[in-house]
Amino acid sequence: MTENINSVGIIANPASGRDIRRLVAHGSVFDNVEKVNIVRRILLALNNLDLDKVYIMPDSFGIGNSALNGLWGEEKKNFKIDVDIMNMTITGSAEDSFNAACLMEEKGVDVIIVLGGDGTNRVVVKALKNTAVLSLSTGTNNVFPIMAESTMLGLAAGLYTKFTPEEREKVTQPIKCIYIIKDGEIVDIALIDAVVVNESYIGSKALWHVELLEEILVTRSTSYDIGMVSIAGRLTDVGVLDNGGAFIRIGDSEHKVKAAIAPGVIKTIPIKDWKKIKQEEVIELPKKKRIIALDGEREVVVKKDEKLKMQLTYAPARFLDYKAALELADSKKMLEVK
Amino acid sequence: MKKLSYAEALREAMAEEMEKDSSVFIMGEDVGIFGGCFGVTGDLVERFGQDRVRDTPITETAIIGSAVGAAMTGSRPIAEIMFAGFLGVPMDEIFNQAAKMCYMTGGQAKVPMVLRVPNGAGIGAAAQHSERTEAWFTHIPGLKVVYPSNAADAKGLLKTAIRDDNPVMFFEHKILYNHVGDVPEDEDYVVPFGVAEVKREGSDLTIIATGIEVSHSLEAAEKLAEEGISVEVIDPRTLVPFDKETLLKSVEKTGKLLIVSEETKRGSFASEISAVVAEEGLFYLEQPIKRVCAPDAPVPFSSVLEQAYLPNPDDIVTAVKEML
Amino acid sequence: MKESKEELVKLLEDMLVIREFETKVQKHFAEGEIPGFVHLYLGEEAVAVGACSALKEDDFITSTHRGHGHLLARGGDLKKMMAEIFGKATGYNKGKGGSMHIADVSLGILGANGIVGAGLPIAAGSGISAQILDKDSVTICFFGDGASNRGTFHEAINMASVWDLPVVFVCENNLYGISMPQYTNDHRKGQNIQDVSDRAVAYGISGVTVDGNDVMAVNEAVVEAVKKARSGGGPSLIECKTYRHRGHFEGDPTVYRSDEEVERWKEKDPIDRFVKILKDQEILDDEGYKELRNEVKGRVEEALQFAQESPEPDPSEVTTDVYYGGAE
Ligand SMILES: Cc1ncc(C[n+]2csc(CCOP(=O)(O)OP(=O)(O)O)c2C)c(N)n1
Ligand SMILES: [Mg+2]
Numbered sequence: 001m002t003e004n005i006n007s008v009g010i011i012a013n014p015a016s017g018r019d020i021r022r023l024v025a026h027g028s029v030f031d032n033v034e035k036v037n038i039v040r041r042i043l044l045a046l047n048n049l050d051l052d053k054v055y056i057m058p059d060s061f062g063i064g065n066s067a068l069n070g071l072w073g074e075e076k077k078n079f080k081i082d083v084d085i086m087n088m089t090i091t092g093s094a095e096d097s098f099n100a101a102c103l104m105e106e107k108g109v110d111v112i113i114v115l116g117g118d119g120t121n122r123v124v125v126k127a128l129k130n131t132a133v134l135s136l137s138t139g140t141n142n143v144f145p146i147m148a149e150s151t152m153l154g155l156a157a158g159l160y161t162k163f164t165p166e167e168r169e170k171v172t173q174p175i176k177c178i179y180i181i182k183d184g185e186i187v188d189i190a191l192i193d194a195v196v197v198n199e200s201y202i203g204s205k206a207l208w209h210v211e212l213l214e215e216i217l218v219t220r221s222t223s224y225d226i227g228m229v230s231i232a233g234r235l236t237d238v239g240v241l242d243n244g245g246a247f248i249r250i251g252d253s254e255h256k257v258k259a260a261i262a263p264g265v266i267k268t269i270p271i272k273d274w275k276k277i278k279q280e281e282v283i284e285l286p287k288k289k290r291i292i293a294l295d296g297e298r299e300v301v302v303k304k305d306e307k308l309k310m311q312l313t314y315a316p317a318r319f320l321d322y323k324a325a326l327e328l329a330d331s332k333k334m335l336e337v338k
Numbered sequence: 339m340k341k342l343s344y345a346e347a348l349r350e351a352m353a354e355e356m357e358k359d360s361s362v363f364i365m366g367e368d369v370g371i372f373g374g375c376f377g378v379t380g381d382l383v384e385r386f387g388q389d390r391v392r393d394t395p396i397t398e399t400a401i402i403g404s405a406v407g408a409a410m411t412g413s414r415p416i417a418e419i420m421f422a423g424f425l426g427v428p429m430d431e432i433f434n435q436a437a438k439m440c441y442m443t444g445g446q447a448k449v450p451m452v453l454r455v456p457n458g459a460g461i462g463a464a465a466q467h468s469e470r471t472e473a474w475f476t477h478i479p480g481l482k483v484v485y486p487s488n489a490a491d492a493k494g495l496l497k498t499a500i501r502d503d504n505p506v507m508f509f510e511h512k513i514l515y516n517h518v519g520d521v522p523e524d525e526d527y528v529v530p531f532g533v534a535e536v537k538r539e540g541s542d543l544t545i546i547a548t549g550i551e552v553s554h555s556l557e558a559a560e561k562l563a564e565e566g567i568s569v570e571v572i573d574p575r576t577l578v579p580f581d582k583e584t585l586l587k588s589v590e591k592t593g594k595l596l597i598v599s600e601e602t603k604r605g606s607f608a609s610e611i612s613a614v615v616a617e618e619g620l621f622y623l624e625q626p627i628k629r630v631c632a633p634d635a636p637v638p639f640s641s642v643l644e645q646a647y648l649p650n651p652d653d654i655v656t657a658v659k660e661m662l
Numbered sequence: 663m664k665e666s667k668e669e670l671v672k673l674l675e676d677m678l679v680i681r682e683f684e685t686k687v688q689k690h691f692a693e694g695e696i697p698g699f700v701h702l703y704l705g706e707e708a709v710a711v712g713a714c715s716a717l718k719e720d721d722f723i724t725s726t727h728r729g730h731g732h733l734l735a736r737g738g739d740l741k742k743m744m745a746e747i748f749g750k751a752t753g754y755n756k757g758k759g760g761s762m763h764i765a766d767v768s769l770g771i772l773g774a775n776g777i778v779g780a781g782l783p784i785a786a787g788s789g790i791s792a793q794i795l796d797k798d799s800v801t802i803c804f805f806g807d808g809a810s811n812r813g814t815f816h817e818a819i820n821m822a823s824v825w826d827l828p829v830v831f832v833c834e835n836n837l838y839g840i841s842m843p844q845y846t847n848d849h850r851k852g853q854n855i856q857d858v859s860d861r862a863v864a865y866g867i868s869g870v871t872v873d874g875n876d877v878m879a880v881n882e883a884v885v886e887a888v889k890k891a892r893s894g895g896g897p898s899l900i901e902c903k904t905y906r907h908r909g910h911f912e913g914d915p916t917v918y919r920s921d922e923e924v925e926r927w928k929e930k931d932p933i934d935r936f937v938k939i940l941k942d943q944e945i946l947d948d949e950g951y952k953e954l955r956n957e958v959k960g961r962v963e964e965a966l967q968f969a970q971e972s973p974e975p976d977p978s979e980v981t982t983d984v985y986y987g988g989a990e
Contacts, residue, residue: 018859018871020879023886023898029869031860061856062847200665200943203878289943303942363794389793395824400817403783404790410772411722411791411799434777435784444755445983446767479984503986532990579990 006161007053008046009104009131011097011124012039013116014061016139020204026264030138032061035115038136038150039067042113045154047081051161055109056085057100060092094123101127110161111320113153117142118192118227118295125175126189128317132160132172135319141206141262141296143192143225148322156322159329171325172318173241176219176279180292180300181309190294193218193228194310197291197298205297210267213250214290217283217310221246227296230259231269236276245312247283248274262296282311340523345378345515347489348454351496352379352416354525356386359414362500365392365401366418366454375420376456376515398424402431402453406439406505409451414500422457422509423469436505437480452499457485457509458550458600459648465636468644470600472548473607475507476577482531483577485509487552489519491575494529502531511549511600532579536588540570543658544588546611547598548574551630551649555598558654569658577607585611586619593624594661598654603631630657667945673715673877674940675954677707677933680731682955682962683740687730687747687761690966691912697749700761703731705875705907706834708932710735712880712902713802713832716888722770722788722801724781727762728834728906729774732804736769740965750972757975758983772801778839779812781805782831786818789827789897800828800891802884808839810858819897823865826896830887833858833901834874840910841918859901867897874902875932878939905930 017030039056046054056064064085071079088099097116101124104112111132114124117139124133134157135145160168178190195207196215207213207228220240221232232238232246234257251272261267277283285308292300292308302308329335342350356362363386368375370383370393383391394401398419405415419425425432432453439447459468475483482504486492492510499506521527537552538559547555552573559569570588574581589595595615599608612627630649638644684702691700703710706728714723714735725732733743739754746753746764753759754766762776772788775781785803792799809815810833822829835858837844845856855861862869868890872879880902887898905927909916916924940946946954984990 014856015871018857018869020870020872020883020886022859022862022868022870023883023890023900029860029863031863032856033860061845065847200670200945201878201939203876204872204882205879301939301942304944361795363790365790392790392825395817395820397817397821399814400783400786400821403780403814403818404787404821407724407772407784407787407801408790408794409787410767410784411788411795411801413787413791413794415787415790430777430780431783435773435775435780439773440986441983442755442759442763443765443767443773444753444758445986446755446765447773448986450986482985482990 005052005108007055007107007109008051008157008161009055009109009112010039010042010064011057011100011112011114011116011120012059012063013097013120013138014059014063016116016120020206021141021262024206024208025141025262027141027262032063035138036063036066036070038115039063040070041150042154043067043081043083044075045151046158047079049155049158051081051158054081054083055104055107056083057096058085058088058090059096060090094119097123098127105129105131111157113157114145116145118144119297121145122189122191122295125177125191125315125317130316132168132318132320134322141227143227143229144295152326153322156320156325159334160320160325162334163328167328171328172320175315175317175319176245177313177315178217178219179311179313180294181311182302182306188294188300189315191219192295195228195293196285197293199291199298200289202291202298202301207293207296207298208262208265210261210269213269215285216248216250217245217312219245219312226260226263228261228293230261231257234259235271235274238276243279245277246274247277277312280311280313282309284309339520341518342489342521343516343518344489344492344510345376347493347521348378348496348510349380349382351493351500353382353385355497355500356390361412362414362416363390363392364416364418365394365405367394367396367420369393369418374418376512378454378515379418398427399431402428403435405451405453406431406435406449409449410439410447414450416452416454416500418454420456421467421469422455422471423466425455425471432475432481433478437478440504441480448503449505450503452496452506452508454508454510456512458511458513459637459644460513462639462641462644464639468637472507472509472577473601473605473610476607476610480505481578482506483509484531484575485549485577486575487514487549487573489517490521491529493521494527495575497528498531509549513550517553529575531576532581534572534574534581534584536570536584537573538569538571540568540592542568542592543594543596543661544570544572544592545596545598545654546572546574546585548577548607549600551598551600554649554651555654557651558658561651561655562658567658567662580614582614582618585615586622589615589619590622593622595623595627596630596654596657596661597627598630598649600649601631602634603629604634606631625661628657628661630654670940670945671954673711673881674933674936674946675958676711676715676735677877677936678955678958679962680707680710680734681933682958683734684730686962686966688908688912696747698760700747700912701728701910702906702908702912703728705927705931706836706904707731708877708880708936709832709834709874709902709904710804712877713884715881716884717800717802720770720797721799722772724772724785724801724803725765725774726781726804726806726809727774727776727778728806729764730761733764733766733771733774736771738766738769740961741968744965744969745972748969748972749974750969751975752968752972756979756983779805779809779814782809782814782818785829785831786822786827789822789829790825792828793825798892800830800888802830802832804832804834806839807833807835807837807844807858808842808852810861811852819865819867819899822897823867826894828891829897830884830891831897831899832884833899834904835901836904836906838910838918857901859899862899867899869899869901871901871903874904875930875935877932877936
């Protein structure tokens with residue numbers, strides 16, 4: 001870790017925003033040209049804050065380079081930040097986001113701006129030990145990242161790099177997550193929901209056959225979030241910042257709720273039973289072959305004799321509340337020009 | 339018999355076939371409520387609905403390509419391309435797809451489609467909207483090429499074309515659209531492909547003409563008759579298949595052949611006709627074959643230039659006199 | 663959705679048939695027994711199989727120059743196919759089509775096309791037929807990433823969208839059109855977007871990108887798109903990211919891609935991956951897999967023998983079939 005260097009990382013997932021939910025639901029398409037625009041706006045915002053360095057994850061589309069190449073005229077002349085499109089192997093898979101997050105943390109970035117959906121954020125948070133994330137939604141069906149103008153996120157991230165540790169604590173929030181534990185080993189995490197599905201393959205990843213749902217563990221339960229977590233929203237209230245979560249079993253029952261499981265898709269779900277669970281509680285699941293969907297995407301294959309547990313816990317990383325950061329900066333008159 | 343214009347005769351042919359066979363449909367640019375650029379489809383959309391009289395986007399390639407697909411899957415599309423000069427756009431769909439599908443699949447695939455095209459000059463539409471492209475398609479095995487010269491043939495040939503199991507290039511002359519003629523009323527009236535019509539019998543010289551040049555030739559023959567010259571006029575009606583027998587028989591009788599076509603001369607269908615006679619009827623000829631065609635230049639815009647460009651009855655009279 | 667053991671094993675079997683068939687073609691092309699150009703489907707098996715298994719009997723497909731896999735996935739007769747590739751009289755096309763035009767029209771295959779991108783308007787037309795003839799058939803149009811740069815792509819998808827034609831446009835993005843990469847970070851590229859599916863938005867239709875080396879991912883997407891098309895929801899564009907193991911055609915020295923790239927993609931081999939899933943799920947064991955492979959090998963061997971022993975076409979056949987049903 002290099003001291004006294006203000007730096008921000010940017011991870012933009014080129015693959016987000018075009019999965020099967022455009023077909024099985026009414027998800028919107030988020031093309032890569034728009035991701036380039038977003039990154040460029042973030043860079044321009046950061047450029048105004050005398051930042052030392054910006055690291056960008058390389059990707060096969062070349063989002064970072066395109067963002068820089070699109071600068072021209074005065075903007076280009078005045079662009080002073082040292083942008084490092086990191087030197088790492090591109091695999092074209094989620095591994096890239098994971099590796100980039102690890103590398104950025106090694107370089108000591110203060111905050112990583114993530115462009116992607118729940119899936120991208122899940123991978124990034126999984127990789128981090130202490131760096132804050134600021135996540136902007138570029139997919140469909142997302143709960144974790146926010147929707148906001150990227151210029152403001154760029155400013156917030158840049159200002160955050162100049163905060164004291166106490167201030168940083170104040171403008172960030174803890175991130176709840178679920179550990180997926182197979183035969184005693186943590187194999188993956190979920191940020192919003194982990195769903196047990198009676199299926200045998202991962203296929204196109206997204207989850208929409210609700211008749212195959214069996215158990216759902218959620219880290220939050222609000223009346224307004226979309227996705228599998230929407231089922232929990234009907235049953236109980238657990239805020240993003242509250243301790244604890246909920247566990248629901250689906251199946252033959254008189255008790256049915258309507259849930260918005262995907263954009264434009266509202267399904268009736270029978271609730272067998274459900275309960276609130278405490279922070280750090282471990283849920284043990286019956287042994288059988290199944291697929292676990294993490295944050296709406298089929299990810300983990302469980303064989304029939306593998307022992308499966310899930311634990312509700314906190315991820316080491318924290319989430320940057322960009323509004324709080326901007327408000328704090330203004331209260332400190334950080335954007336006043338002398 | 340009833341009096342119909344060439345355009346009305348075409349419309350009637352389509353209407354009757356659409357009435358009879360629900361797999362027949364029309365598509366093209368502005369063929370619906372607008373009635374077709376030359377009014378040929380007229381009110382058909384009111385009678386058959388938008389599903390069967392389809393207004394397409396400006397999309398020549400997809401019009402022909404999709405006609406091929408529709409034809410291969412049980413429909414009988416009648417596709418209209420607005421002007422023969424636009425046929426360069428969907429050329430692949432015509433000569434690589436429509437024409438070759440049957441052969442390439444070893445006779446498995448049938449492509450029963452008709453491609454209707456307004457052909458010819460004479461309306462001051464200049465070079466790109468006055469093309470005569472029939473010869474291009476006679477060069478392509480797998481296509482049939484039809485070119486009616488009057489209302490009755492227009493109807494009878496179009497009905498045959500719609501019923502044919504092969505792709506048919508159906509050329510219509512723009513100037514002829516308003517020509518009125520006697521058309522048989524019988525619903526089963528059709529004109530078979532490959533049968534030329536001797537439009538006028540004569541003994542001194544044979545004229546074979548296509549499209550609008552059939553009328554011009556008949557007019558010339560009338561004038562020549564006043565001077566005691568007897569001209570036989572043949573209309574092949576379909577260029578592929580081409581009725582060689584009728585032509586060769588006539589040439590055997592008269593010993594002289596004049597070919598009249600509005601095409602530019604070089605590489606024209608007129609050239610093909612002369613080759614056929616040179617190959618199979620050379621010794622019937624008493625003197626060289628003559629062709630009256632348009633000069634090898636694009637169609638000019640100015641009326642003066644356009645009239646100078648197009649073969650007319652006087653040109654035909656002059657040519658005949660030169661030969662006698 | 664495919665769940666039963668039979669359905670899943672059938673998908674594997676169909677992929678194996680393509681793998682074995684193409685491997686045989688590769689070998690006998692190299693030995694000089696097959697004339698002309700041969701474009702193999704090796705490595706892309708999951709696309710044809712995942713997509714065709716979403717269709718009913720009276721549905722249609724349009725195929726491409728790389729079409730053996732499409733016809734095989736649609737249930738093509740191995741003997742007639744191999745004989746056609748050998749140019750024999752007993753082939754599907756009586757020796758008049760060959761590798762690039764091999765088709766069984768009775769299986770709803772609207773030609774395999776030597777003109778890149780020609781299948782798209784034809785597929786749209788097949789969709790029009792469904793409307794004109796009031797049938798619920800759906801047409802899958804296979805085409806490459808290279809083809810997506812042709813005007814036919816634009817015209818056909820636009821038309822299909824305007825009229826809600828029941829067509830599923832399946833783009834086999836194998837990253838190259840001959841030597842031209844679909845997308846790179848420099849100027850030598852086919853298009854300036856990485857995902858062909860991005861273009862769907864411009865036509866007002868759904869577009870998705872799936873892992874084309876995952877037969878289940880392809881199948882799920884195509885099943886949904888077919889369902890949508892059949893129920894009047896119009897066309898979709900499904901981009902399957904995949905890779906051809908061989909050169910563009912047999913004999914291509916492939917100077918435009920690295921061995922490491924090929925190796926990386928071979929690690930994502932669609933058959934190996936699916937076999938692993940089936941084994942993990944205890945749907946298939948080593949013994950069963952071996953049996954299946956041997957059985958498929960046997961069928962392909964039989965087809966090869968049939969082709970080799972079949973007579974050449976009679977020269978008098980040159981001018982038949984120019985017109986349907988006989989002469990001019
Ligand atoms: C209209 C046309 N242009 C060029 C070619 C030559 N050609 C044959 S295959 C090919 C590449 C096609 O690439 P793609 O569509 O990606 O299909 P792939 O071969 O990768 O499966 C080209 C350029 C052709 N056959 N047709
Ligand atoms: Mg390709």
